[in-house]
Amino acid sequence: MKKIVVVGGGASGLLAAGQAALSGADVLLLEKMKKPGNKILISGKGRCNITNDSDVHNHLSHFNRSGRFLHQAFARFFVPHLMEFFTENGLQLKTERGNRVFPANGKAQDVLHTLLRWLQQTGAKVECSKAVTGLHIEDDRVIGVFCGNQQIAADAVILATGGASYPATGSSGDGYNMARNAGHTIVPVRPALVPLVVKNHLQSLAGLDLRNTGVRVFVNGKRKKVEFGDLSFTRSGIGGPVILTLSKFVIEQLDKNRQVSVALDLKPALDDHKLDARLQRDFSTRHTEELQSVLRGLLPKQIIPLCLEQTGLSSTMLAGTISAKERTILKDWLKNVSFEISGYRSVREAIATAGGIKVKEVNPNTMESLLVQGLYVTGELLDIDADTGGYNLQAAFSTGWLAGRSAATSS
Ligand SMILES: Cc1cc2nc3c(=O)[nH]c(=O)nc-3n(C[C@H](O)[C@H](O)[C@H](O)COP(=O)(O)OP(=O)(O)OC[C@H]3O[C@@H](n4cnc5c(N)ncnc54)[C@H](O)[C@@H]3O)c2cc1C
Structure with missing residues (x-):
């Protein structure tokens, strides 16, 4: 035998x-x-x-x-x-x-x-x-x-x-x-299928899960990949299924010393026009509320400080006072939250x-x-x-x- x-x-x-x-x-x-x-x-x-x-x-x-x-x-x-x-x-x-x-x-x-x-x-x-x-x-x-x-x-x-x-x-x-x-x-x-490291990553975002997010990858400023799926913020950057899928491509680019950034579309189901209409509706029906309170209906609480910081909008401004220009700034941010990728986690943390x-x-x-x-x-x-x-x-x-x-x- x-x-x-x-x-x-x-x-x-x-x-x-x-x-x-x-x-x-x-x-x-x-x-x-x-x-x-x-x-x-x-x-x-x-x-x-x-x-x-x-x-x-x-x-x-x-x-x-x-x-x-x-x-x-x-x-x-x-x-x-x-x-x-x-x-x-x-x-x-x-x-x-x-x-x-x-x-x-x-x-x-x-x-x-x-x-x-x-x-x-x-x-x-x-x-x-x-x-x-x-x-x-x-x-x-x-x-x-x-x-x-x-x-x-x-x-x-x-x-x-x-x-x-x-x-x-x-x-x-x-x-x-x-x-x-x-x-x-x-x-x-x-590593293959590994979380990515974000430059100047905000610890306050760690643990936040975003479902159905659109992710666009830019290499040296040019859009190269688009994927949709669930994403998680980690202690050093971003992970979750959609990022793991993109990680191999990103790693190849980083290893060639190319500059990589990702832009998140937090509202992929709404095009610009529909998102603007949604914001208009929210702001007029809740015109006496502060912006930070209205945003809670649009975004997970954990990411609201980043939104306010990057858009420069005041958390306490009343929804009814928001101008069309400010609404556009918010809409553009929701469609395009950008992070620069500075590296990737080690093979020890890779799925494969x-x-x-x-x-x-x-x-x-x-x-x-x-x-x-x-x-x-x-x-x-x-x-x-x-x-x-x-x-x-x-x-x-x-x-x-x-x-x-x-x-x-x-x-
Ligand atoms: C967190 C995580 C989630 C995953 N989820 C999925 C999923 O849902 N679907 C999917 O398709 N893939 C998934 N994968 C990948 C998948 O699990 C692996 O590709 C697959 O298990 C590899 O199988 P393998 O038999 O080649 O090796 P392993 O499963 O790694 O087995 C190797 C074995 O060899 C033993 N060994 C090592 N060295 C020695 C030695 N010197 N002497 C004796 N024994 C030794 C180890 O202890 C281990 O038991 C995941 C991986 C990770 C890390």
């Missing part, structure tokens, strides 16, 4: 281990943390957006350039397979806005429980608090792993140690060194890690290394990363499934 060691019990390692065991191998999964699957638990803010119910073309369009590498893995194990896998194993799913698929009860914990219960049924063994420190390679063939001073022999090793983001989950980038020592090229590791094992050095049909026989690599450890929306986990599940199947069945 073929002996397979899986290193790492995240989404890709769990699928790989179970699939290898179902394909007839004797499987041992080594996880360095006390429990596997920590990142699954925090995914999707604890709700775990397991995939995106859309076609391969859409999935690939959300990945970096290396995403094409996933064609074969997706051809073997894709969204319908994954959804069927979960429902057959007792986890009901629901599909939300943007085709995002979640467990129906919104609990990431149940995604992990389902995976662990299934894994147990497959016969794969799991050992936790076991940090693999190196790969045992002889004559360009992996023959086991080192775990502290212990040597564990294997006919094949599946390296599923994840990326370098949120290291407290256990994904601290160990696999990059192991792969580098095995001869692999590591495309520089950097960009960079990793160069995909040209891996066989896309099997996930086997083209440099070391018997070594398979999966998930975020590879140089693949995608937008938010369930794409990253689907890639982890698909590559894990394929690696497990290939490692167990290759001759």
Whole structure:
């Protein structure tokens, strides 16, 4: 019986281990943390957006350039397979806005429980608090792993140690060194999907969430991107889904020393004309109230001081006394709240890690290394990363499934 060691019990390692065991191998999964699957638990803010119910073309369009590498893995194990896998194993799913698929009860914990219960049924063994420190390679063939001073022999090793983001989950980038020592090229590791740092950021805005905000990105003064979505102010700048989506583009620009700013449209559903009409109506029906009180009907309380400071309007002026010019100043501000972006947070705070094992050095049909026989690599450890929306986990599940199947069945 073929002996397979899986290193790492995240989404890709769990699928790989179970699939290898179902394909007839004797499987041992080594996880360095006390429990596997920590990142699954925090995914999707604890709700775990397991995939995106859309076609391969859409999935690939959300990945970096290396995403094409996933064609074969997706051809073997894709969204319908994954959804069927979960429902057959007792986890009901629901599909939300943007085709995002979640467990129906919104609990990431149940995604992990389902995976662990299934894994147990497959016969794969799991050992936790076991940090693999190196790969045992002889004559360009992996023959086991080192775990502290212990040597564990294997006919094949599946390296599923994840990326370098949120290291407290256990994904601290160990696999990059192991792969580098095995001869692999590591495309520089950097953050993808990360909050942005705002120049002269106001601490008073931290914690403020803005729903359905329009975000325009300007590079060297020219408008380059427009997105809509939910945004959050952090202690050092801005984050939230719409900013994470834009972060990759922004990072590329900042790394080229370009000047980047974002302009928020706080009223994207109203064009200039409609917004002006709304302001006129508010100011005339509430003409005896102070501006700061009328603004509370238009804006979250936390951002009102910024509005008053940047527009230069007095908080105590009566709504009925506001001139057409002052109304235009307010309208323009609501449509165009600008922030200069001075940087981005580190990979430790990123939702995904960009960079990793160069995909040209891996066989896309099997996930086997083209440099070391018997070594398979999966998930975020590879140089693949995608937008938010369930794409990253689907890639982890698909590559894990394929690696497990290939490692167990290759001759
Ligand atoms: C906050 C957050 C929210 C996210 N939300 C979503 C979402 O909703 N949808 C989505 O698609 N993606 C989401 N992602 C991304 C997604 O979670 C990851 O892309 C995916 O989990 C990667 O899976 P993986 O198996 O490659 O690695 P990981 O899940 O990172 O697993 C790697 C495992 O290897 C173990 N390990 C590491 N080194 C060693 C070692 N030396 N020895 C033994 N074990 C080791 C780690 O402890 C860990 O358990 C989110 C990420 C974050 C950080």
